[in-house]
Amino acid sequence: xxxxMEQIIRVGIADLKLCKTPDKITTVGLGSCIGIVLYxxxxxxxxxxxxxxxxxxxxxxNSNRAKFADTGIEDLIKLLDQKGxxxxxxxxxxxxxxxxxxxxxxxxxxxxxxxxxxxxxxxLADFSIPIVAExxxxxYGRTIIFDNSSKKLTVRCAGKxxxxx
Amino acid sequence: xxxxxxxxxxxxxxxGNIGAGNATTALSVMLNSNLRMEAPVxxxxxxxxxxxxxxxxxxxxxxxxxxxxxxxxxxxxxxLEMEEAKNLAGTMxxxxxxxxxxxxxxxxxxxxxxxxxxxxxxxxxxxxxxxNLQFRTEPPAICVDMAGSVLSMPISQLxxxxxxxxxxxxxxxxxxxxxxxxxxxxxxxxxxxxxxxxLGIGC
Numbered sequence: 001x002x003x004x005m006e007q008i009i010r011v012g013i014a015d016l017k018l019c020k021t022p023d024k025i026t027t028v029g030l031g032s033c034i035g036i037v038l039y040x041x042x043x044x045x046x047x048x049x050x051x052x053x054x055x056x057x058x059x060x061x062n063s064n065r066a067k068f069a070d071t072g073i074e075d076l077i078k079l080l081d082q083k084g085x086x087x088x089x090x091x092x093x094x095x096x097x098x099x100x101x102x103x104x105x106x107x108x109x110x111x112x113x114x115x116x117x118x119x120x121x122x123x124l125a126d127f128s129i130p131i132v133a134e135x136x137x138x139x140y141g142r143t144i145i146f147d148n149s150s151k152k153l154t155v156r157c158a159g160k161x162x163x164x165x
Numbered sequence: 166x167x168x169x170x171x172x173x174x175x176x177x178x179x180x181g182n183i184g185a186g187n188a189t190t191a192l193s194v195m196l197n198s199n200l201r202m203e204a205p206v207x208x209x210x211x212x213x214x215x216x217x218x219x220x221x222x223x224x225x226x227x228x229x230x231x232x233x234x235x236x237x238x239x240x241x242x243x244x245l246e247m248e249e250a251k252n253l254a255g256t257m258x259x260x261x262x263x264x265x266x267x268x269x270x271x272x273x274x275x276x277x278x279x280x281x282x283x284x285x286x287x288x289x290x291x292x293x294x295x296x297n298l299q300f301r302t303e304p305p306a307i308c309v310d311m312a313g314s315v316l317s318m319p320i321s322q323l324x325x326x327x328x329x330x331x332x333x334x335x336x337x338x339x340x341x342x343x344x345x346x347x348x349x350x351x352x353x354x355x356x357x358x359x360x361x362x363x364l365g366i367g368c
Contacts, residue, residue: 013212013313013320014328029222029313032321052212052321064328100318101230101306112321141314143223158225158310159266 008145011035014067016049016076018083019148026145030096032113034069034120034136037146037153038076038129040089046148049076053112054119069119077127090129093153093165094120095144097136113137133165174207176366177333177357181205183295184288185335185348191287192280196256198339205335212320215330218347219244222313225266226250227274229281229307230318233289235300237359239352240319241289243281246345250277250309253344269309278307288348296363319351326353 009019011027019025021044027035030050039046049072053059056068065071077087097117117136124131135142135155143156155163185202193200216222227250229243245253247269251262254273257280262268282305289302308315323330330351337344 013317014324015213029216029311029315029317031310031314031317033317052317052324059325061325061327067324067328098314100308100310100315103232103306104304112318139308141310141317143311143313 011048011050013050014052014064014072016047016066016072016079018045018047018079019146020045021148024145024147026143028143030142030144031098031100032096032111032116034094034096034116035142035144036073036076036120036124037093037144038073038080038090039093039146039148039151040080040085040091041151042089043083043085044148045080045083045085046146047076047080048146049073051116051120054115069116069123073120073123073127077129087127087129091132092124092129093133093146094124094131095135095142095153095155095165098141099137099139100141102139135163135165173361173366176361176364177207177331178205180292180295180360181207181333181335181348181350184291184333187291188284188288188335188348189337191283192337195280195283196253198256201338203336203338203343205333208332208334210330210332212324212328212330215316215320215332215349216312218332218334219312219345220246222311224312225310226312226315227269227277227307227309228315229278229285229305231282231285231289231302231305233300233302236298237296237300237352237356239350239356240322241285241351242316242319242349243284244312244315244346244349245277247309249345253277253280274307274309278305281305281307284348288350292360296360298359298363319349323351331357 006022051072056062097113099111145154189202225247335348
């Protein structure tokens with residue numbers, strides 16, 4: 001036989017999961033949220049976290065750690081470490097952080113999407129994990145699918161051609 | 166918030182009833198059609214369950230979002246499946262659309278935004294009238310995209326205080342045909358508390 005059925009692992013909102021080659025890992029309908037893929041060039045296990053908010057420190061109700069950029073990324077690094085993948089070998093691909101609704105004459109101090117982008121970049125820099133590809137910002141939603149065997153991230157948007165980063 | 170008594174749920178249902186009732190009347194007049202409303206359903210949902218109400222996270226939807234602030238603050242959304250959005254805008258503008266995502270243009274969005282504005286203003290105003298609380302609505306914004314992406318804005322707002330959303334789901338019927346869309350009220354715990362107090366229900 002020898003034919004393995006590859007699966008697509010789905011990461012929900014404020015959720016994180018690991019994925020082993022040949023499976024793929026996806027999260028559907030990122031808006032202001034950000035999907036962060038962490039992987040190593042030499043390992044067959046990778047992980048994805050779908051964060052919603054920039055920082056757990058600004059908020060009292062922070063028991064769901066995957067909801068925030070800081071704790072979500074930290075937990076994903078820990079999970080990968082348990083699989084024997086050291087932090088120093090990790091790189092990141094990120095997508096999301098859109099501003100979905102644009103209000104006329106709005107005086108918001110940066111949209112939630114923009115604040116998420118800033119925070120994710122800061123957290124990854126603090127862990128010394130380089131961002132090797134990104135598709136962030138703008139005003140449209142994104143579905144992302146990561147293939148750990150090719151290390152390619154497919155970004156799918158409504159009414160647009162797929163982008164591979 | 167997670168432990169709302171059945172009495173409070175009933176109050177929210179009634180708020181939804183009156184709010185959506187007024188909204189339906191406003192929309193019927195505007196479209197010159199016979200719109201009705203189903204009894205609203207009040208649900209406490211996990212974030213992942215919200216996009217499922219409208220076809221799943223990757224279904225294309227049109228959503229109009231209005232924010233309100235004052236003694237109570239929050240936002241309200243009017244969300245429609247793309248097909249319904251085209252029906253509604255098409256009725257207003259006397260046109261038909263292709264399946265193409267791009268065929269729903271700026272003018273169509275503007276028309277739908279106005280429908281949402283009228284619906285939600287009459288809904289929110291009826292809450293104001295019942296509770297005597299002071300707040301004002303901001304001009305709405307519209308977004309046409311995947312349900313998951315569109316809903317990320319209200320969900321991240323809710324995510325700051327909890328892990329669940331209270332959804333007042335008001336469905337409409339157009340000449341007995343159900344319109345696949347709903348109204349969603351997003352507000353925080355403190356605002357709900359003020360609404361309950363204003364209506365004479367202690368905590």
